[in-house]
Amino acid sequence: MISPSNMRLWGIIRKEAWQIVRDPSSIAIAFVMPVVLLYLFGYGISLNAKDIPLGLVADKPDLITQSLQGSFERSEFFNLMTFNSIQEAQLAVDERLIDGIVWMRSNFSSNLQAGLDAPINIIINGVDSNQANITNGYIQGVWQAWLTHFAESKGVELSQTVQIKQRVWFNAALSSRMYLVPGVIVIIMTIIGSLLTAMVVAREWERGTMEALMVTPLRMKEMLVGKLIPYFILGMASMFLSLALAVWQFEVPLRGSFWIVIVTSALFMLVSLMIGLLISIVSKNQFVAGQLAIIITFLPAFILSGFLFDINSMPTAIQAVTLIVPSRYFVSLLQTLFLAGDVWPVIIPNSLVLLAMLIFFYVIVLRKFKKRLE
Amino acid sequence: MSDAALKLSSVSKLFESHGRVIKALDDVSFEIQAGKVTGLIGPDGAGKTTLMRLISGLLVPASGAIEVVGIDVISDPLAVQSQLGYMPQRFGLYDDLTVQQNLDLYADLQNIAYKDRQPRFDQLMNMTGMSPFTKRLAGNLSGGMKQKLGLACTLLRSPKLLILDEPTVGVDPVSRRELWEIIYQQVSQVGMSVLLSTAYMDEAERCDEVVLLHEGKLLMQGKPKDLSQPLSGRTFHISVEGVRHRTLQQVLSNAPDVLDALIEGEGVRVVMEQVVDAKAIVLPQVLTQETHGTVSIDPVKPRFEDAFIARLKTKSTITQQTTIAPLSVSSSADKAVISVDNLTRTFGEFIAVNKISFNVKKGEVFGLLGANGAGKSTAFRMLCGLLPVSSGKVSVAGLDLRVAAADARRRIGYMAQKFSLYSDLSVTQNLNFFSSAYGLSGKQQKQRLAWAITTFELENYKNTNAGNLPLGYKQRLSFAAALMHEPEILFLDEPTSGVDPLARREFWERTNHLAEMGVTILVTTHFMDEANYCDHLVIMEAGRILAAGTPLDMKNLARNDEQPDPSMEDAFIYLLNSNDQKHQAVIA
């Protein structure tokens, strides 16, 4: 025999499910959005530069400058353009035709052969500092390789005091897709959990259906749980879809155990849902709820979660702010679970923080969500 | 059960808005008896909805106590909520769910055992006549059906106390009768107690008892008959042959001893300030001096509405600007201002409006009547250029508003069915905006604004957000906004739906006045007594015109031995029934 409480709970769950099925926009958010976002991040954007447009100026072209030019031309990183004078090249930088200039002055070859300081100037457009750094690194690489080769041909051994061998764990090719894809999953779950839920509950206030629900024997706890469960299932379904795409389509390795991914995702999903509910209770209209959800959950998930920007490098005060951003913990969890494996010292503290947040928001929501109209 | 179904003892409720404390309810005490239907009556803003929310435990009173079937609401709202059924003004139906899904939801929430459900659903659907529509989306139901479904959801588990907040607002007469039948069935069969608020005085008369609230205070409580008793000897029906009833009403309502004058049939019903003999009534000179036909003054039985008006109406709510309108019966201009020719609108397979034709002359009040979903609003929206026509022709002042130059729209005023001014702007801001949108500016705009504020008595609400106004004031504001630019043609879609009798009187007084000044008015309504105000009207059903003519024509159609003196409502129901029987359009 079904208890009265369970019957009411079931009523709410079933109603929400019907509404989800009937509204194309919630289905779109849960299943179209993840695909679009994953493809955008997975294929669309990349921090791994190639074909950087680079200008080369040799004031006095000869065999040596041609040899260096050849090295740049052969490099897959560059798309080389030659200019007759530095003025022309500088103009091209201004017009954003090229990102940098390699400039060999007129005495370049003679000084090089004489073992003097060979004047080679590099000019890089530094607006995108990150890209400039990478470009500089690539130029250095081509230059070092060419120099070693040149020295060898002259029978001179190049002195290189420190030789660095780099070993990158978890993502040997330093492919940005490997860390962007887990981050996107966090964004998607934030959107479903907070934005969609906030809008849906705010709509009940706006349309007056909340008043009719309130005078039934429905308890607030049942109302809460009844709202949570369908969106929880929707969010988790979206999570599975993203997971499958990540692993099979984008070939991101899943090194941690599947079950831990599910459990931690469920935890994060619940925290997001609670925040969404809280937003809708506070705002009670869709305009404000939508704006608040974007401002409180979506943008921080983008910028303060460590998904794009390194938290350790932020100023201390901002680092303190990131501590209250739930997605921060989930980004850390997912990146570790995908790329590193079951690292318990990462999993346990992050999960505990999420759990604490869940309890905190649950208590707040219960307090705020009264069966009263005032 | 001998105990009271509901007991309120000195309940007060305060609201704070913009730093001002408003007393929504002030020391209200009353009891209602079990197994009775009690009507909660009062002008808009009297505190009816607040009272109902307090009883349902959705609000907490500032002081006082409320007991529902012996349970204290304040300390145990959940226990009360499992004993009562409450249907708010906008019942919380989910538009995107079907009728059956809505029922299932509320059955779950009311803990109806699974085995008891199907019989109960069948019973309620039969009772409401909705059995064929269980698979339809609630959002696609007509207003009347929505209310019936809402009531069905509330009645799923026969509550001990049923609270209905304006259950018949926006519901046509046929559906209203059905709703009342359902309510009385519940009272007689299950012994349910019912508390309902209504703006319809004929409904109040059907209640066992009424409670009259005004400005948060309890004014009176008792049987409707007892309450109207003191008025006997003060109510009369007056008609003057050859004088249009609208003119008659205007003259009479300004006459010295007359408290209230209301169009009724072909004459006017008046309530006098004091008890007088019919022969002692002296009509104003304008009516007697000219060569009019016989004057008849007959005493009539007082109704509850009279009592309501007598109690609440303060004389001269509106100061008439002109003295007395010309008494000419024939309208000078016979030109058709609005002409509709074979107008049709389809939505996919569904034909909402089916080849309707009619003409409206200048200075005429033209009524478009029909049950919910008859196609009135669709026709209306096409006339205003809001909806493209599927076929046929529409011309307003010689133009099709949908393609005509925007300036043509300056000549019309439009008042939508649903309150559709900006809820988050103040009264003044709304008026300012709409007058600017119609091209008013500078001194003229200021003058019109001042005119609107004084004429519609909005002074106290100037800075209130439109969304927070009481219903009657919302309606006034909408009307004022539509009149700011002094339009030649007025479109009014259900302008008096849910508005109390006082406000309705004022509204019609203004409308009549406008018509007398030559404004053409097209109005939809399902208050059948209001149809009497129209010069001409058409009755629509299922997208077609069922009948067209003057109000008297309509009543003559329904006149027979059983109904020697049919009211407009009788005529309407007669027409609908005869149409149902014949399954065809009868008269054109």
Add this chain to the structure above:
Amino acid sequence: MNIAQIIALAKKEFLALLRDSRSRMVLIAPPIFQMLIFGFAASYDINNVPIAVYNQDQGVASREYISKLNGSPNFEITTIIAKNAEIAPLINNREVLLVVNIEPNFSDHIAQGSSGGIQVILDGRNSNTASIAMNYLATLSIAFNQKWNEDHGITGTNVALSGRYWFNENLQSRWFIIPGILGMLILVVTLLVTALSVAREREAGTFDQLLVTPMRPVEILIGKAIPGIVVGIIEATIILVVIVQLFEIPLRGDIGALYLGIVLFLLSATGVGLMISAISVTQQQAILGAFLFLVPAVILSGFSTPIANMPEVIQWLTYLNPLRYFLIIVRGVFLEGNSYGLLIDQYWPMLIISIVSLMFSGWLFKHRMY
């Protein structure tokens, strides 16, 4: 065209936005607050990142190398490791970003004139941070090489690249990202304000009331567009002051050229917003529609990753994105000191996007009146 009516509508839109205290709050406070937080947070620079050192050498050269590491503002040595087994947990648990493992005989090898070996183990979970850190380390090592050679009088093929960075001399990524945040924030605000404006009126039923007034669709369109643009310009101005005063990013170019860009950008954002609004029936649809535009627009704008790195097909797609052009203008004016001439190719595409989207929404107004 009736100017008074348009102004009246615009005024009403402002009142509707600003009268409700909650929506006023949402509109004004968060963008500025976000500018502050995101401005400080969004940076690819690496500062004081925790690293560990495992010195198996203990010679002079290695100690000098470590002191060089210690002096770097980018890294902070938090752990000194004594044995190989300690490396894995440090990296796994995200306690350090990288471990510098100085091989045995490092100093000996250098003293003998050959190369000393260093192994760097990086956490690749955030590959971007890892490669930036690796870059810093490589630069630091080259500097160490030169210093060592000079100090010990070693000469060889003595060639050094002298690099110069234009426009952003110290390669502060903040200079790059903060102007981008300006674009993102005003896009979010303008888009939401306009996308919801019509949908909100449709839901409330006031749109009909508006359509029966003598206002033409094009006048309604303009009246509805003005608030989004004005709110956008005000917000942009406040944010600009914050950028210049607080973040001390140099404003080198022509401020007029920047404002021309802002106006065109807001115009195109408004066009897109009104288009979304005209299509959607409910507010929920409008907000989700705005979202479906917003997220790809930010990602495909060059805000955080260069457009040149994207696959070609997607690069074509970015030409439809007004934010793409606006970001070039903001960065161009701020850092490169550009004026109208160099930005003309960014202005006209935004103008075309504005005209097309506004015309389309005007058409939708007229043809979706029910």
